[in-house]
Amino acid sequence: MAATMKDLARETGLGLATISSYFNGGNVREKNKEKIETAIKKLNFEINEVARGLKTNHTKLIGVVIPELDMIFCAQIITEVEDILRNYGYATIVCDCRSDEKREEEALDFHFHRRVDGLIIMPTSTNGKGLKRFLEHNKPVVVIDRKIDGVDCDCVLVDNEKAVKDGIARLIEEKHEKIGLIAGPSDIYTSKERIKGYHKALKERGLQVDKSLISCGDFTISGGAKAMARLLDTRPDMTAVFVSNYEMTLGAMIELNERGVKIPQELSFIGYDNKEFAYASNPQLSIVAQPTKEMGKAVAQLILKRLQGDGNGKRKIWKLETEFIEGKSI
Amino acid sequence: MAATMKDLARETGLGLATISSYFNGGNVREKNKEKIETAIKKLNFEINEVARGLKTNHTKLIGVVIPELDMIFCAQIITEVEDILRNYGYATIVCDCRSDEKREEEALDFHFHRRVDGLIIMPTSTNGKGLKRFLEHNKPVVVIDRKIDGVDCDCVLVDNEKAVKDGIARLIEEKHEKIGLIAGPSDIYTSKERIKGYHKALKERGLQVDKSLISCGDFTISGGAKAMARLLDTRPDMTAVFVSNYEMTLGAMIELNERGVKIPQELSFIGYDNKEFAYASNPQLSIVAQPTKEMGKAVAQLILKRLQGDGNGKRKIWKLETEFIEGKSI
DNA sequence: CTGAAAGCGCTAACAA
DNA sequence: TTGTTAGCGCTTTCAG
Numbered sequence: 292m293a294a295t296m297k298d299l300a301r302e303t304g305l306g307l308a309t310i311s312s313y314f315n316g317g318n319v320r321e322k323n324k325e326k327i328e329t330a331i332k333k334l335n336f337e338i339n340e341v342a343r344g345l346k347t348n349h350t351k352l353i354g355v356v357i358p359e360l361d362m363i364f365c366a367q368i369i370t371e372v373e374d375i376l377r378n379y380g381y382a383t384i385v386c387d388c389r390s391d392e393k394r395e396e397e398a399l400d401f402h403f404h405r406r407v408d409g410l411i412i413m414p415t416s417t418n419g420k421g422l423k424r425f426l427e428h429n430k431p432v433v434v435i436d437r438k439i440d441g442v443d444c445d446c447v448l449v450d451n452e453k454a455v456k457d458g459i460a461r462l463i464e465e466k467h468e469k470i471g472l473i474a475g476p477s478d479i480y481t482s483k484e485r486i487k488g489y490h491k492a493l494k495e496r497g498l499q500v501d502k503s504l505i506s507c508g509d510f511t512i513s514g515g516a517k518a519m520a521r522l523l524d525t526r527p528d529m530t531a532v533f534v535s536n537y538e539m540t541l542g543a544m545i546e547l548n549e550r551g552v553k554i555p556q557e558l559s560f561i562g563y564d565n566k567e568f569a570y571a572s573n574p575q576l577s578i579v580a581q582p583t584k585e586m587g588k589a590v591a592q593l594i595l596k597r598l599q600g601d602g603n604g605k606r607k608i609w610k611l612e613t614e615f616i617e618g619k620s621i
Numbered sequence: 622m623a624a625t626m627k628d629l630a631r632e633t634g635l636g637l638a639t640i641s642s643y644f645n646g647g648n649v650r651e652k653n654k655e656k657i658e659t660a661i662k663k664l665n666f667e668i669n670e671v672a673r674g675l676k677t678n679h680t681k682l683i684g685v686v687i688p689e690l691d692m693i694f695c696a697q698i699i700t701e702v703e704d705i706l707r708n709y710g711y712a713t714i715v716c717d718c719r720s721d722e723k724r725e726e727e728a729l730d731f732h733f734h735r736r737v738d739g740l741i742i743m744p745t746s747t748n749g750k751g752l753k754r755f756l757e758h759n760k761p762v763v764v765i766d767r768k769i770d771g772v773d774c775d776c777v778l779v780d781n782e783k784a785v786k787d788g789i790a791r792l793i794e795e796k797h798e799k800i801g802l803i804a805g806p807s808d809i810y811t812s813k814e815r816i817k818g819y820h821k822a823l824k825e826r827g828l829q830v831d832k833s834l835i836s837c838g839d840f841t842i843s844g845g846a847k848a849m850a851r852l853l854d855t856r857p858d859m860t861a862v863f864v865s866n867y868e869m870t871l872g873a874m875i876e877l878n879e880r881g882v883k884i885p886q887e888l889s890f891i892g893y894d895n896k897e898f899a900y901a902s903n904p905q906l907s908i909v910a911q912p913t914k915e916m917g918k919a920v921a922q923l924i925l926k927r928l929q930g931d932g933n934g935k936r937k938i939w940k941l942e943t944e945f946i947e948g949k950s951i
Numbered sequence: 952c953t954g955a956a957a958g959c960g961c962t963a964a965c966a967a
Numbered sequence: 968t969t970g971t972t973a974g975c976g977c978t979t980t981c982a983g
Contacts, residue, residue: 293758295960306970311962318968340735341674342960345975350671352714360700363691370690370717377716377728382735384682384712387700398707405670405712428623512897544901567842571874573903625976636954641978648952672976675959954983960975967970 294334302330314338344406353383353594354402356395356412357435360387362510363537364564364583365413368435371587372411379595381408390510392416399424409594414439417478431597433590437480438608445593446608447586451481454579454613455488455535458561461577462531463496465621467559471532472505473518473539482507485535504529508539515542523550530559531621537564544572560620575618582611624664632660644668674736683713683924684732686742687765688720692840693867694894694913695743698765701917702741709925711738720840722746729754739924744769747808761927763920767810768938775923776938777916781811784909784943785818785865788891791907792861793826795951797889801862802835803848803869812837815865834859838869845872853880860889861951867894874902890950905948912941 296310303310303326313319313327330336344350353376357365373383384407386398392415399421402410410425413435419442425432432444455472462470472489475482486505493500506521508514515538522529523546534540540562547554554560554574562569562578569576589609596604626640633640633656643649643657660666674680683706687695703713714737716728722745729751732740740755743765749772755762762774785802792800802819805812816835823830836851838844845868852859853876864870870892877884884890884904892899892908899906919939926934 297960300970307961308963308971309969312969315962320968323969337734339675339960341671341680342975343962344671345669345675345960345977346962348975360690360703361693361696363693366691366696373690373715373717374719377731382714382731385703385715386707387703389704401707401712404667541897541901544903545897548901548903548905567871567875568898568901571871571878571898571902573874573878575878626978627976630954637977638955638979639953642953645978650952653953669976672959673978675961675976676978678959952983955981957978957980959977962973962975964973965971967968 293339294336295339296336298334299327299330299336302334303327348406349408350406351381352405352407353381354398354405354407354410355383355385356388356398356402356410356414357385358388358390358413358415358510360385364581367583368413368587368590371584372591375588375591376595381598383411388415390415396421409433409598411435411590411594413437417480431594433594433597435586435590439480443606445597445606447589447593448608448610449481449581449586450610450612451484452488452491454581455485455533456492457613457615458533458577458579459489459492460496461615462533462559462561462621463492463498465531465559467531468498469501469504469526469529469531471522471526471529473515473522473532473534473543474505474507475510475536475539477507479510482535489533508542510536510538512538512542512545515539516546517542519543519546523552531561532558533561535563537562537568540564540576540578541568544576554620562620566616569616569618572618572620574620576620577618578616580614580616582613585611623669624666625669626666628664629657629660629666632664633657678736679738680736681711682735682737683711684728684735684737684740685713685715686718686725686728686732686740686744687715688718688743688745690715690717694911697913698743698917698920701914702921705918705921706925711928713741718745720745726751739763739928741765741920741924743767747810761924763924763927765916765920769810773936775927775936777919777923778938778940779811779911779916780940780942781814782818782821784911785815785863786822787943787945788863788907788909789819789822790826791945792863792889792891792951793822793828795861795889797861798828799831799856799859799861800834801852801856801859803845803852803862803864803873804835804837805840805866805869807837809840812865819863838872840866840868842868842872842875845869846876847872849873849876853882861891862888863891865893867892867898870894870906870908871898874906884950892950896946899946899948902948902950904950906950907948908946910944910946912943915941 299310300307388394388398395415409431411433419439422432422442434446474486506518508518534543562576569578629640630637718724718728725745739761741763749769752762752772764776804816836848838848864873892906899908
């Protein structure tokens, strides 16, 4: 089996503590360092993180809970986070809860049992019960994208309101007045923010908000297609539409495609996220893109800071800005 | 701090071993079971997997190494695998090596140090050195998508050759003769297979293979766009093109879009993977779709079997079939 | 069926 | 600086 520190001690004739302090940056005489190093090579020693974890009560594991790993928005953030944390010796365990509250709870349990050192979550549920458990045990929590009331932890958010407001403003500039919005589920934080942005944009330009122009999807492709269909059926007078997440953008495009609706002649269109898809569409789509890479960086930075001992610093909320990319769909 | 088994023993008046065997499915008198259960609730006991891992030499951790988490093909497989393994108490640690051999090696080291119980990998490097280390330590390895010579482990593959052959055959049916292929890097297993399929399809129908109709991308969006541009420039006589992965399909579409090439009037097109994108495109794309969900299931099943003790069973290679989805791009 | 005791590989306090 | 020692929380003999 694998060599242990004991073996190193025997091999070098040194004490166990010396070996241990060698690995933990303690003071070891140069000569002994060399001895240890050759012994490591000879015995092919690799430190056992499990044993270390038992002792120190640190697993160097970070739990991640997200609604869907194959939502590109999630995947991009997670890759970035994982990459940075790994450079600091932390492994991330990602659980995809399929936007299901029960599964999310299970995932939190799962991580808790595993004694992760910290938690990163894009929450599905809006009650912060599961998160508090981590905080009570002094394990840092960073929430992505959706703020949760009553839980005192770091957050990385997007300025959803502004994102939508700017997009809608752009449409109004082009003299559109009957502008549809394909929103997310009305109980999700980001959806609410985006709807707020829609309202504000219209009001600021003195336009009326007509609720029948807002159609809620569920952030999935088929949900987006259905929401688009609903708008098309009930509001044939609509001249422009804003879709407020990537999967629904895809769904809406599928529906428009099937009906043969021409963009932008018959309908102006603004989508969300995923530049590549926007470029690959015909015509090229105008979209609002979220800064996933920056979000990932922010998340990693926040949790690392807490893990490195800043347990008491004040809670931080980072709000990042989206980017508007002009295509040919307006 | 959290309660331990010792606390349970004290609370119930039972011995430590009894508590332990309760958790490990041993025989415990009904009465004592009840006692233990109430104590668990009272003390809010949660088993410490770290300690357990130290003792049993099992971490219940599975290392996953993939080239890019935000390649949808990877993400879909991984989600499925993660979901299944979690139901069996295994956590997956995913490392994205960004298609970089050095990073891949680091990821393997990382997992090895962490003492994962098994490894799932979609390899970037073609030498199996890193994998052998796991096998030598009796840790099961499952390779996804790309077979590696000289490493004796389970594999889940796709019938790449047939996938491309069928697509090309479909184009030939429609009287295309100058058919372009946008292939992947020529040193990657799947690319080679796909190129083989291209050759076979042409030969079987008595057509000549013309190397200038094959353009190698690198499985990225920009690579796909460049490869498409190259073909368009050097072979204006080409009447159809087959793109052999999703990201390059996206890239190719971007390029075609920018040049205003009309599909299918000026060029027939077959893409790869991601049905949703195919439906959302205008016109709808014909594509070859890989069975990601089934692949995930197969991977999980194979590794679970090995983890459950079938260490010596013969190496299994599963080859799954792709699906051809007809759109309006031919 | 249950209890006592040893030990997994490591860290950390203390003594030397 | 280095060695000794006592656990971290659990599983697993071995007796009872």
